[in-house]
Amino acid sequence: MYWWSGLALGLFSFGIIGFGFFWVIRMEYYLGYLWWPYPLAFGLLLVLASLFVGDAGWSALLGITGASFVWGATELKEQAVRADLGWFRANPNRKPDPPGLRWIKKIKAPHL
Template sequence: MELNFEGILIGIASLLIIGLFHPIVIKCEYYFSQRVWPLFLIAGLLLLAAALFVQGLFSILLALVGVACLWSIREIKEQAQRVAKGWFPKNPNRKR
């Protein structure tokens, strides 16, 4: 009997990608405000497009990171609301 570890690897990769994007969103909102969302859009669309042209596990990983970038658009807007509520620090050096 041959074991298939791809599903477990994808699960672990998903967890790591989600965990990695939380601080990325927080830092991007802190330093650049929510106006950085178009970069997440471009990165997400490019990664999803790249996933169409490769095969196997790498395609899945590209798609996971691409979707995480797209999801970060929503999260960065919510992070701005959390900052406005005082739950996270506001960058005092940022003009806007």
């Protein structure tokens, strides 16, 4: 009886991963990889929120979306290298500093 719901969640996950490719490229281009803690925190918050949503379906959608943002945060650094190598368009303009840049620079950007 879960055949439709399970497949729908699988397809949703597929779609949200595809969206991840899109926003990682855009975010690296316009903001820079040093903004990585923000999608990481956003993703973790979504996963945390999924624990407190009573409905299993909504909880699932939040969890899947959160996990995709956590992954995207770890992918920003590699995307910056791809842009350095000329595999992706590099932004010719200076990017804005993320809030808390001093602390962010003290932590090695996560990459898996």
